[in-house]
Amino acid sequence: MHFAIIGQGLAGSSLAIEADKKGHDITCFDLSNENSASRVAIGIINPLVLKNRTLFDKSEMLLSNCLSYYNRIEKTFQKSLLSKNHIREVLFNPSEVSNWNSLSKESSLEKYIGSIETTHKSLSALGLGCVKNSLRLDVKNYLQVIRTWLSEKHRLQEEDVKNVFVSKNEVIVNGQKFDGLLLAEGLIAKWTQKIFRPLQFSPTKGEGLVIETTNTHIDFPVHRNTFLIKENENRYTVGATFNRKYLQTGPSQAGKDSLIQELSYWFQDDFKIVHHWSGLRPTMKDRKICFGWHKEFPNVGFLNGLGSRGAMTSPYYSSLLLAQHKS
Numbered sequence: 001m002h003f004a005i006i007g008q009g010l011a012g013s014s015l016a017i018e019a020d021k022k023g024h025d026i027t028c029f030d031l032s033n034e035n036s037a038s039r040v041a042i043g044i045i046n047p048l049v050l051k052n053r054t055l056f057d058k059s060e061m062l063l064s065n066c067l068s069y070y071n072r073i074e075k076t077f078q079k080s081l082l083s084k085n086h087i088r089e090v091l092f093n094p095s096e097v098s099n100w101n102s103l104s105k106e107s108s109l110e111k112y113i114g115s116i117e118t119t120h121k122s123l124s125a126l127g128l129g130c131v132k133n134s135l136r137l138d139v140k141n142y143l144q145v146i147r148t149w150l151s152e153k154h155r156l157q158e159e160d161v162k163n164v165f166v167s168k169n170e171v172i173v174n175g176q177k178f179d180g181l182l183l184a185e186g187l188i189a190k191w192t193q194k195i196f197r198p199l200q201f202s203p204t205k206g207e208g209l210v211i212e213t214t215n216t217h218i219d220f221p222v223h224r225n226t227f228l229i230k231e232n233e234n235r236y237t238v239g240a241t242f243n244r245k246y247l248q249t250g251p252s253q254a255g256k257d258s259l260i261q262e263l264s265y266w267f268q269d270d271f272k273i274v275h276h277w278s279g280l281r282p283t284m285k286d287r288k289i290c291f292g293w294h295k296e297f298p299n300v301g302f303l304n305g306l307g308s309r310g311a312m313t314s315p316y317y318s319s320l321l322l323a324q325h326k327s
């Protein structure tokens, strides 16, 4: 079958790979937007919800699935995309240290809550709790790898999809005929909502900073309410905030202030801000990922609501959606 895919964020990219794996032909329409969720995502893959030290739903399966998916992409395209430098959680006081130690002995968490390491000179912490099995995906590079592959091997159309017509046997997208359609539009979801139903979004805004510092040498992601992650010799990403009640969509002074405040609790070096960015996570009210095939148009499917964990969840749900296709 020849599928049109609308969107080449994390959802559209893994749908393209999985559809190709099943032997389908694909054409991907994507109006690349610098501020789309995938293009601003930090790329952390972490089965643990650090805020309350619990496990993300189906975390073990999702983690092993995404690991084999990204390893396959790395091998196929000869690119290194995953960094296996584990997250270190900043632990401030003896009670946090003791709590971390007790959680590390719980059978459900022992795979993820690792030992406590000595702190770093740039951090004010009593210890650093290692989050075992956490990873970081180089999202920008991954999206670029898939984009290049799409434009070389398949068809990539960098345009806004303004017209879609669907019937039982065919789909017409911007005047071109296809056998099927996969919708991966993220928060825009114009066609998903027209063809399926209104989606119950409850987006969360995320803001981040890029800072420059000369004396810091921290090679692993550090976390306490926000992340500090090395990008290159002098630059670190700080973020992202979680804000459900935002008043403006772009970067805000309040977002910047809250990041600086969080960081100042535990990061000791001087820094200067070189960039401030923001994006919206496509989260649903019930926090569930939504996907499926249309009852009346069996070759029309969608995947959305990846929320704050698109890097970990998109490979599994893409492959599940394609496995459920009745051709």
Ligand SMILES: Cc1cc2nc3c(=O)[nH]c(=O)nc-3n(C[C@H](O)[C@H](O)[C@H](O)COP(=O)(O)OP(=O)(O)OC[C@H]3O[C@@H](n4cnc5c(N)ncnc54)[C@H](O)[C@@H]3O)c2cc1C
Binding pocket: 006, 007, 008, 009, 010, 011, 012, 029, 030, 031, 032, 033, 036, 037, 038, 039, 040, 041, 042, 043, 044, 045, 159, 160, 161, 162, 184, 185, 186, 187, 188, 189, 190, 205, 206, 207, 208, 240, 278, 279, 280, 281, 282, 303, 304, 305, 306, 307, 308, 309, 310, 311, 312
């Ligand atoms: C600040 C921030 C930090 C994040 N950090 C992480 C993280 O560390 N780890 C993690 O796993 N997740 C993270 N996320 C969440 C992750 O980014 C999302 O779960 C994921 O990107 C959603 O992907 P998507 O493909 O569904 O949507 P999107 O990324 O929005 O992609 C949709 C694409 O479809 C295109 N499109 C839509 N409609 C049309 C149309 N009509 N015509 C043409 N093109 C169209 C859009 O331009 C876009 O390129 C973060 C999100 C934010 C905002």
